[in-house]
Amino acid sequence: MESNKIENLLNAYFEGNTSLSEEKILKDYFNNHRVAEHLLQYKPIFVGLHVAGMEKSKQQLDTFEIKTSGIKPWWYSVAALLIIAFGVGAFYLSQPQLTAEEKEALVAFEKSKQAMMLLSENLNKGAGQLDLVDEFTVSKNKFLK
Template sequence: MELDKINKLLEAYFDGSTSLEDEAILMDYFNNHTVADHLLQYKPIFVGLSAAQNESSNRNFKIAEPTAKFIKPWWYAVAGMTVLAVGIGSLFLSQPQLSQEEKETLIAFEKSKKALMMLSENLNKGTQQLSFVNQFSETKEMFWKETSE
C-alpha cells in the first residue's frame, strides 16, 4: 500500500502538483527507507535535494544600496521637453521666406494653371460634339453603300 502511495506521489511530484508535506514524505522515503528496485533511479534526486537543504554559506554578501530613482524620471521629462521644443522651433523657423519676385511667379503660375484647365474643359466639350459628326459620317457611308447596291 505504501509503495502505491509513493508511486502516486512521484507522479504528482513530476507533474508539479505536490504539496510541501507530500514532498517531505518522498524525501523521507528516499533518504531513510529501503527503496524499491524500480524506484532506485529517483533516489539520487532526493538525496541530492536533501544534501542541498543542509548546505550553508559563511560568506557575507553585500547588497548594493539602490541609488535615487527619482532622478531618472526627471531627466526623461527634461529630455522630452527639449526634443519637443526643438521640433516645434524648427517647424516654425523652417517656413519658406519667399521674395517678391517668387511670390509674383507663383501668382502667375496659378493664373496659367486656371487658364489651361479652362482650355482643357472646352476642348473636351468640343471633342464630344465631334463624336456626333463621326456618327453622321458613318451613317452617311452606310446609306450610300445600301443605295449603290
C-alpha cells in the same frame, strides 16, 4: 498503506502535479533508510536532489557600486524638453517667408491653372462631339455605297 500513498505521490510528481509540500514528503521519505523494496529505484533521484539543494558555492563574488556623477534624473527630462523645443522652433523658422511679389505670383499661377483646366475640359467635350461626327460619317458612307 504508506507505500500506496508514496506511489500515488510519485505518479503525480512525474506528471508534474504535486505541490511543494507533497514534494517535501517524497524527499523526506526517500532520504530515510527505510524505503520499500519496489521503490528503491527512485531513491537516487531524491537523494541527488537533496544533495544538490545542500550545495553552496565557495566562490567569492566581487560587487561594485556604480557612482553617479551627480546628474539628477529630472535633468534628463529638462534636456529632452529643450531638444524638442529647439527642433520645433527650427522647423517653424526654416519655413520659407514669401515676399508680396512671390505671393502675387502664386495667386496668378493658381488662376492660370484653373483657366487651363477649364479649357482642357471644354476641349475634351469638343473631342467627344467629333467622335459622334466620325460615327455619322461612317454610317453615311455605308448607306451611300
